[in-house]
Amino acid sequence: MKTKASIQDIYREGTSFRYFLLCILITGLSYGLYKGMLDNYLAEVVAMGEMDRGITEFFRELPGIALVFILAAFYMLSAETLFKAGAVIMLVGMGMHALLPGTKVLATLAICVYSLGEHIQLGMKSTLSLQYAKSGRGGEAQGVQNAVNQIGTLVGYLVIVGAFSLLSAKQPYTLFFAVAAVLAAVSLLFAMKITGKSETDKTKRRFYFHKKYRKYYMLEMFYGARKQVFFTFGPYVLILFYGANAATISLLFAVSAVACFFAAPLVGRIIDRLGYKTVMVADTLILVIVCFFYGFAHHLFPKEIAFYVCCVNYILDAIISLASMASNVYVQALSDSADETKATISTGVSINHVITIFIALFGGWIWQALGIETLFLVSAVLGLCNSAYAATIQPRKEVA
Numbered sequence: 001m002k003t004k005a006s007i008q009d010i011y012r013e014g015t016s017f018r019y020f021l022l023c024i025l026i027t028g029l030s031y032g033l034y035k036g037m038l039d040n041y042l043a044e045v046v047a048m049g050e051m052d053r054g055i056t057e058f059f060r061e062l063p064g065i066a067l068v069f070i071l072a073a074f075y076m077l078s079a080e081t082l083f084k085a086g087a088v089i090m091l092v093g094m095g096m097h098a099l100l101p102g103t104k105v106l107a108t109l110a111i112c113v114y115s116l117g118e119h120i121q122l123g124m125k126s127t128l129s130l131q132y133a134k135s136g137r138g139g140e141a142q143g144v145q146n147a148v149n150q151i152g153t154l155v156g157y158l159v160i161v162g163a164f165s166l167l168s169a170k171q172p173y174t175l176f177f178a179v180a181a182v183l184a185a186v187s188l189l190f191a192m193k194i195t196g197k198s199e200t201d202k203t204k205r206r207f208y209f210h211k212k213y214r215k216y217y218m219l220e221m222f223y224g225a226r227k228q229v230f231f232t233f234g235p236y237v238l239i240l241f242y243g244a245n246a247a248t249i250s251l252l253f254a255v256s257a258v259a260c261f262f263a264a265p266l267v268g269r270i271i272d273r274l275g276y277k278t279v280m281v282a283d284t285l286i287l288v289i290v291c292f293f294y295g296f297a298h299h300l301f302p303k304e305i306a307f308y309v310c311c312v313n314y315i316l317d318a319i320i321s322l323a324s325m326a327s328n329v330y331v332q333a334l335s336d337s338a339d340e341t342k343a344t345i346s347t348g349v350s351i352n353h354v355i356t357i358f359i360a361l362f363g364g365w366i367w368q369a370l371g372i373e374t375l376f377l378v379s380a381v382l383g384l385c386n387s388a389y390a391a392t393i394q395p396r397k398e399v400a
Helices: 004-010 017-044 050-073 079-099 104-132 138-166 173-192 211-240 246-274 276-300 303-334 338-370 372-390
Strands: none
Touching: 004 138, 017 050, 017 079, 017 104, 017 138, 017 173, 017 211, 017 246, 050 104, 050 211, 050 338, 079 104, 079 173, 104 138, 138 173, 138 246, 211 246, 211 276, 211 303, 211 338, 211 372, 246 276, 246 303, 276 303, 276 372, 303 338, 338 372
């Protein structure tokens, strides 16, 4: 994280950037606690099986689809107001986890409410970072915002690792949901101190379609489908099939976060050097290997070793997922303006969410009916489709 002096050089005086960054930090810490134990909570306390987890993920992703309609409906509100509304909704969702009984319906409802607030804030973070940044420092401001969020989330993961390792006899899920809710309340207090009436990003209020982006839209569909398999079912395989506890899963998330933090600049340089087409083709070919070992490790190795093989492959998947940045570079090469680039990427994110909700449902059924081998074979096939389709795009010099 940058020093105080350098941060002051990036942001404009007279803005609420300090409260904004404090809010981002505390929200990240709360989310790290929440995410670090959620999958184990659903498996061990709520007793959700494979299909149940897919259904829950369906409802968790719904706010991502609804976001463009929400932003369009409340276009008259400032980015600061929407950011505060997101903080309120996230607090309600976290409070529901802490206070309500751990039933499948109530847990799913709490996850959906929290996700709604999370998606609303997600849509405003970049807007506020850019609004508060000095001229020509927007990229640095977004980098600071992302770094602060990652630091908070990582600390949350590590707290879960330590606490659940020391208190292994009785896993304190309710206690840490309550702690996460208190942190969400603190984050809300900082959010309420944010002043200003920044205009929301108009490119996030509508869908933008153009025939020149049709391949990008298809690539987002493939990427969303394959990403969802690992995001939803990767940790759940380790929990249900290999018996991983909350401390282990949270440690895995922490290691993945650190690995991605250091790998992201390298992946960016590879995209610039080799080109977006080469990276989009290559990353999903590597994914096939990752999926094979994730689905079949228990057939190739003793179960204890297979577990570690799967953990390594989970981290590798997180790293190769960074190659999705290449599709943004592809859009930039096609676009005629910065606003068109932002609108197209925003639409791609919405398409991504539409696909993920159905993959969540379908993936849960495949695992339950046909086994984890088939589930990750499907993910590998989706990766191959992504590579084959990416191979058909034109190089930069032909697009320009």
